[in-house]
Amino acid sequence: MGYPIRLTLITMPKHAREMGVLKEHLGKHQLKFTRQRELILDAFLKQEHITAEDLYHQLARKDPHLGLATIYRTLNLFCEAGLAQARHFGTQTQYDNVSHKGHHDHLICTGCGKIVEFENCDIERLQEEVATRNGFTIQTHRLELYGLCSSCRH
Amino acid sequence: MGYPIRLTLITMPKHAREMGVLKEHLGKHQLKFTRQRELILDAFLKQEHITAEDLYHQLARKDPHLGLATIYRTLNLFCEAGLAQARHFGTQTQYDNVSHKGHHDHLICTGCGKIVEFENCDIERLQEEVATRNGFTIQTHRLELYGLCSSCRH
DNA sequence: ATTCTTTTTGAGATGATTTATCAATTTCAA
DNA sequence: TTGAAATTGATAAATCATCTCAAAAAGAAT
Numbered sequence: 001m002g003y004p005i006r007l008t009l010i011t012m013p014k015h016a017r018e019m020g021v022l023k024e025h026l027g028k029h030q031l032k033f034t035r036q037r038e039l040i041l042d043a044f045l046k047q048e049h050i051t052a053e054d055l056y057h058q059l060a061r062k063d064p065h066l067g068l069a070t071i072y073r074t075l076n077l078f079c080e081a082g083l084a085q086a087r088h089f090g091t092q093t094q095y096d097n098v099s100h101k102g103h104h105d106h107l108i109c110t111g112c113g114k115i116v117e118f119e120n121c122d123i124e125r126l127q128e129e130v131a132t133r134n135g136f137t138i139q140t141h142r143l144e145l146y147g148l149c150s151s152c153r154h
Numbered sequence: 155m156g157y158p159i160r161l162t163l164i165t166m167p168k169h170a171r172e173m174g175v176l177k178e179h180l181g182k183h184q185l186k187f188t189r190q191r192e193l194i195l196d197a198f199l200k201q202e203h204i205t206a207e208d209l210y211h212q213l214a215r216k217d218p219h220l221g222l223a224t225i226y227r228t229l230n231l232f233c234e235a236g237l238a239q240a241r242h243f244g245t246q247t248q249y250d251n252v253s254h255k256g257h258h259d260h261l262i263c264t265g266c267g268k269i270v271e272f273e274n275c276d277i278e279r280l281q282e283e284v285a286t287r288n289g290f291t292i293q294t295h296r297l298e299l300y301g302l303c304s305s306c307r308h
Numbered sequence: 309a310t311t312c313t314t315t316t317t318g319a320g321a322t323g324a325t326t327t328a329t330c331a332a333t334t335t336c337a338a
Numbered sequence: 339t340t341g342a343a344a345t346t347g348a349t350a351a352a353t354c355a356t357c358t359c360a361a362a363a364a365g366a367a368t
Contacts, residue, residue: 148290
């Protein structure tokens with residue numbers, strides 16, 4: 001009986017953990033915490049993946065008119081801080097939100113463009129094996145499977 | 155005893171099989187077989203992977219002066235014919251020669267840029283599993299492992 | 309709070325890569 | 339050989355991302 005005691009968590013600001021990661025990275029590199037960086041991180045974390053251009057338009061309506069260059073700079077900063085990962089799919093660069101998972105693999109439908117994300121420990125273990133056998137130490141990886149989803153096969 | 159009877163193969167023109175693949179693709183799409191396309195395929199097949207720019211410079215001295223636009227058009231044509239595969243690595247597009255292997259996976263050193271190619275049947279089998287579980291039929295895939303090679307780790 | 313140094317921002321210029329345009333040329337089937 | 343259709347090459351244009359730099363903001367030290 002009694003209510004679950006989650007009040008402190010419920011009232012925590014959104015994306016507190018990621019904001020902390022960002023601040024730690026900034027501190028370590030003599031960089032500053034700005035309103036723009038906060039706004040962009042907040043918006044970025046609401047998506048699985050987005051392009052700089054899309055994020056620019058999404059934020060254009062907000063109060064200060066954020067420059068496109070700032071969006072690019074900040075997304076690249078997130079990559080360095082380990083909050084995002086750049087991926088070149090098609091013509092524009094996609095920035096993936098990897099703040100809540102170790103790796104990010106994709107199943108991509110060549111028919112409709114649908115993207116399904118997955119994780120597979122067995123594959124990752126085999127990747128480590130291959131790398132070790134070749135004297136490499138893996139920092140990150142990218143696995144994309146292209147094909148037709150069930151709807152597009154017909 | 156006696157010599158191995160491989161004479162017909164030995165005297166076959168280089169890249170005959172791939173040239174056949176190209177011609178078949180051209181025929182199916184009302185496209186024409188030109189001297190440029192022949193030259194570009196010949197040069198392209200001599201590498202594992204190359205950028206349009208590099209191929210352009212490599213061919214610049216040859217008889218008909220090939221335009222850069224033609225190189226791009228033709229490499230994209232090869233992709234459609236299944237002879238090449240485009241990969242966005244860094245800023246330029248890399249065109250991989252996939253004519254003699256099923257798939258093309260890479261170990262890429264983030265220190266020196268060295269690229270090691272590998273194939274791993276176990277990984278491919280697991281990829282099929284993942285795809286099937288999600289209702290996908292795989293057409294192709296891309297696996298890139300980024301890390302430091304043994305020389306760059308120091 | 310004020311000052312001061314350093315970093316960041318925004319707007320547009322710039323750079324890099326790829327595609328589009330179009331007249332002249334080439335291919336290839338009739 | 340002829341003629342319709344496709345291709346080519348040169349360059350313009352488009353696309354995407356980074357660079358430049360003066361003005362603004364951040365943050366530490368007064």
